Amino acid sequence: MNSYLDIDHISITFPTDSGPLNVLNNVDLNVAKGEFISLIGHSGCGKSTVLNIVAGLLNATEGGVVLEEKEVTEPGPDRAVVFQHHSLLPWLSVYDNVRLAVDQVFKRTKSKKERHEWTLHNLDLVHMGHALDRKPDEISGGMKQRVGIARALAMEPKVMLMDEPFGALDSLTRTHMQDSLMEIQAELNNTVIMITHDVDEAVLLSDRIIMMTNGPSATIGEILNIDLPKPRNRLELAEDPAYNHYRAEVVKFLHERHQTLTKDESSEKSSVVSLSSKSRQADDENQKKSEVVKKASGEY
Amino acid sequence: MALISAETATSTFNMPRFERFLSYMASDEWNKAVTKAARAIMIPLAALLVFLMLWSIGAKSIVTSLGVFPGPSTVWEQSLSLYDEHQSERIKAAAFYERMGKRVDKAIADGKPQKKIEKLRNRKYTGKETFIDQIFTSLKTVLVGFLFASLIAIPAGIICGMSAILYTAVNPLIQLFKPISPLAWLPLVTMVVSAVYVTSDPMFPKAFLTSAITVTLCCLWPTLINTIVGVSGVDKDLINVSRVLRLNAFTKTVKIILPSAIPLIFTGLRLSLSTGWMVLIAAEMLAQNPGLGKFVWDEFQNGSSNSLARIMVAVLVIGFIGFLLDRIMLLIQRKVSWDKNAVLR
Numbered sequence: 001m002n003s004y005l006d007i008d009h010i011s012i013t014f015p016t017d018s019g020p021l022n023v024l025n026n027v028d029l030n031v032a033k034g035e036f037i038s039l040i041g042h043s044g045c046g047k048s049t050v051l052n053i054v055a056g057l058l059n060a061t062e063g064g065v066v067l068e069e070k071e072v073t074e075p076g077p078d079r080a081v082v083f084q085h086h087s088l089l090p091w092l093s094v095y096d097n098v099r100l101a102v103d104q105v106f107k108r109t110k111s112k113k114e115r116h117e118w119t120l121h122n123l124d125l126v127h128m129g130h131a132l133d134r135k136p137d138e139i140s141g142g143m144k145q146r147v148g149i150a151r152a153l154a155m156e157p158k159v160m161l162m163d164e165p166f167g168a169l170d171s172l173t174r175t176h177m178q179d180s181l182m183e184i185q186a187e188l189n190n191t192v193i194m195i196t197h198d199v200d201e202a203v204l205l206s207d208r209i210i211m212m213t214n215g216p217s218a219t220i221g222e223i224l225n226i227d228l229p230k231p232r233n234r235l236e237l238a239e240d241p242a243y244n245h246y247r248a249e250v251v252k253f254l255h256e257r258h259q260t261l262t263k264d265e266s267s268e269k270s271s272v273v274s275l276s277s278k279s280r281q282a283d284d285e286n287q288k289k290s291e292v293v294k295k296a297s298g299e300y
Numbered sequence: 301m302a303l304i305s306a307e308t309a310t311s312t313f314n315m316p317r318f319e320r321f322l323s324y325m326a327s328d329e330w331n332k333a334v335t336k337a338a339r340a341i342m343i344p345l346a347a348l349l350v351f352l353m354l355w356s357i358g359a360k361s362i363v364t365s366l367g368v369f370p371g372p373s374t375v376w377e378q379s380l381s382l383y384d385e386h387q388s389e390r391i392k393a394a395a396f397y398e399r400m401g402k403r404v405d406k407a408i409a410d411g412k413p414q415k416k417i418e419k420l421r422n423r424k425y426t427g428k429e430t431f432i433d434q435i436f437t438s439l440k441t442v443l444v445g446f447l448f449a450s451l452i453a454i455p456a457g458i459i460c461g462m463s464a465i466l467y468t469a470v471n472p473l474i475q476l477f478k479p480i481s482p483l484a485w486l487p488l489v490t491m492v493v494s495a496v497y498v499t500s501d502p503m504f505p506k507a508f509l510t511s512a513i514t515v516t517l518c519c520l521w522p523t524l525i526n527t528i529v530g531v532s533g534v535d536k537d538l539i540n541v542s543r544v545l546r547l548n549a550f551t552k553t554v555k556i557i558l559p560s561a562i563p564l565i566f567t568g569l570r571l572s573l574s575t576g577w578m579v580l581i582a583a584e585m586l587a588q589n590p591g592l593g594k595f596v597w598d599e600f601q602n603g604s605s606n607s608l609a610r611i612m613v614a615v616l617v618i619g620f621i622g623f624l625l626d627r628i629m630l631l632i633q634r635k636v637s638w639d640k641n642a643v644l645r
C-alpha cells in the first residue's frame with residue numbers, strides 16, 4: 001500500500017552501560033494524509049522514541065520512515081515537532097519565536113511582508129495575537145504551548161508531531177487547548193501524530209489510537225479506529241455509548257498491560273503480600289508501581 | 301509624593317503643599333521608606349565605623365621597624381598628600397611644556413634648522429610617575445590583558461563547547477595550564493617579549509606588554525572553562541528545535557547557543573577580570589613594571605616613616621578598583637542578559 005507516511009518496520013536498540021537495550025521492535029504503521037493519530041502506552045515504552053525517529057532526530061537501527069515517497073534521514077521543518085516542554089527560546093518574544101521558524105522555512109518563497117503576515121496569522125490561529133511582544137517567561141504554560149503549536153503550524157509541515165503537548169497543563173487549560181486544536185484541525189486538516197497519556201484526549205481528537213505494548217522491545221499492541229463524526233463536542237459525546245465504548249477499550253488495554261507488567265514481580269513478592277495488613281498492601285503496591293516504572297525505563 | 305497611597309491622597313487633596321508634606325511625614329509610608337533607607341545605608345555604614353574603630357585600635361598596638369602601623373587617620377593624610385604630589389607634578393609638567401613652547405617659537409624666529417625644531421617639539425616631560433599615574437597604568441594594562449584573553453577565550457570556548465571531540469582533546473591542556481601562578485609565567489614572558497618584540501620605535505613599552513601578556517595568560521582559563529560549560533549545556537530541546545528548523549551553524553550559534561551561554565560566559569568574564577587584577581599587581585611588583593604593584597614595592601624599598609601608610613593607601617585603592625571593575629561587569633551583564641529575573645550578584 002502506498003500511504004502518505006509509512007513507518008516501515010522500525011526497530012531501535014540503544015547501547016547502554018549494561019549492554020544493548022532494544023527499545024522498539026518492529027513498529028509498523030501507515031498514516032493517511034490528514035489523519036489524526038494518537039500514540040498511547042505506559043510510561044517508558046518508547047512513544048517518544050517513535051516520534052523522534054519520525055522527526056529524524058533519532059535513526060532507527062532497522063527499518064525506516066518514508067514520507068511522501070521520500071526516506072526520512074534527518075530532521076526538517078516538514079515534520080514540525082511540538083515538544084512537551086514548549087521549548088520556546090526564552091530570549092525571544094512570542095512573535096520572534098514564530099518568526100524565526102517562518103524566516104527559516106520561507107526565506108526564499110515569501111517576501112518580508114508576507115512572512116510578517118504569516119507569523120501574525122498563525123499566532124491569531126492559536127489566539128495569541130494579543131501577546132506578541134511578551135517573552136515566554138511572562139506568559140502562562142497554556143499560552144507557551146499555544147505559541148509552540150503556532151510555531152509548528154507556521155512551518156506548514158507535512159506531519160505535525162506532538163509529544164504530550166498538553167501533559168504539563170492543568171485540566172481546565174488542557175480542555176481549552178484540545179478544543180482549540182480541534183478547531184485548527186477542522187480548518188487545516190493537518191496530518192498529526194500525538195503522544196498522550198490522557199484517554200479522553202485520545203478518543204476525542206483521534207481518527208485512530210495506536211496502543212503500544214510495554215517495553216523493552218515495545219511494539220504496536222492494538223489499533224483502535226474511532227468512528228465518531230467530526231466535529232466532535234465533548235459534552236454531547238459524554239453521553240454517547242460509542243464514545244464510552246472506545247474509552248473503555250483503551251482503558252482496558254492499558255489496564256491489562258499494567259497487569260502483565262506487575263505479574264512477574266508479584267510472584268517473587270507473594271510471600272510479602274500474604275503477610276498483608278492493609279497499609280502493608282498499599283505500600284507494596286507503590287513499590288511495584290515504582291518498579292514498573294524502573295523496569296520500563298530500562299533501569300532493570 | 302508618588303508614594304502616598306490612594307486613601308491619603310484623596311483626604312489630603314485640598315491641603316496646602318506644606319501641610320501635605322507634614323502629613324506624609326507622619327504617615328506609614330514615610331516610616332517604611334525611612335526603615336528601608338536605614339537598612340540600605342545605615343547598616344553598612346555602621347559596619348564600616350566598627351571596622352575603622354577596630355583598625356585604629358589594632359594599628360596602635362603593632363610597632364614595626366618603620367614605626368607604628370598606620371591607622372585610618374594617617375592613611376587618610378597620606379592619601380591627601382599623594383594627591384597633592386600628583387597635582388604639583390602636573391603643574392611642573394605644564395610649566396615644562398610652556399617653556400618648551402617658547403623655545404620652539406624662539407628657534408623658529410632664529411631660523412634654526414627644521415630638524416632641531418622637531419627635536420625640541422618632541423621632547424617629553426620625564427617627571428616621576430605619581431600614584432594617580434600608576435593607577436591608570438595598571439588599569440590600562442589589566443584592561444588590555446583582559447580584552448585579549450576574552451577575545452581568545454570566548455570563541456575558543458564556543459568551538460570547544462560545540463564539539464565533544466575537540467573538548468576531549470583540549471580539556472587536559474586546560475586543566476594543566478589553569479593552576480599555573482602568574483609568577484611562574486613572568487620570567488618566560490619577559491624573555492620572550494624581549495626576544496620577539498624588537499622595534500626601534502615601540503608602540504607599547506616592553507614592560508607594559510610583559511604585564512599585559514601575563515594577565516592574559518591567567519585570565520584565559522575562567523572564561524574559557526565557563527564558556528565551554530555554558531555552550532555544551534544548552535538545553536537539548538532547544539538544540540532539537542534548531543535541528544528541526546535546519547538552522548545553519550551561524551544562525552544556530554547566534555540565535556540559540558550564545559544567548560543560552562551568556563550567563564555562564566559572564567560568570568567566567570567576571571572571574572577572569574578579578575583574577576587578572578590580582579595577577580597584575582603581583583606581576584608589577586615582581587617585574588618592576590610600572591603600575592600600582594611597582595608603587596607598593598618602591599615604597600617598601602624606600603622605607604620612610606610614611607611608607608606603610610602609603611602602601612596602605614595603595615592596598616585600599618587596589619581593593620576599591622577591583623570592586624569597581626566587578627560592578628562594571630555586572631552592569632554590562634544586566635544590560636546584555638535576557639533573563640531579567642535572574643538574581644545577579
Ligand SMILES: Nc1ncnc2c1ncn2[C@@H]1O[C@H](COP(=O)(O)OP(=O)(O)OP(=O)(O)O)[C@@H](O)[C@H]1O
Pocket residue numbers: 014015016021023042043044045046047048049050215296297298
Ligand atoms: N538515547 C537513549 N539511550 C538509551 N536508552 C534510551 C535512550 N532514549 C530512550 N531510551 C530508553 O528508551 C525507553 C523508551 O523511552 P521513551 O522516552 O521513548 O519512552 P516514552 O514512552 O516516551 O515514555 P514517557 O511516556 O515517560 O515519555 C526508555 O526505557 C528509555 O530509557
Ligand SMILES: [Mg+2]
Pocket residue numbers: 047048049163
Ligand atoms: Mg516520552
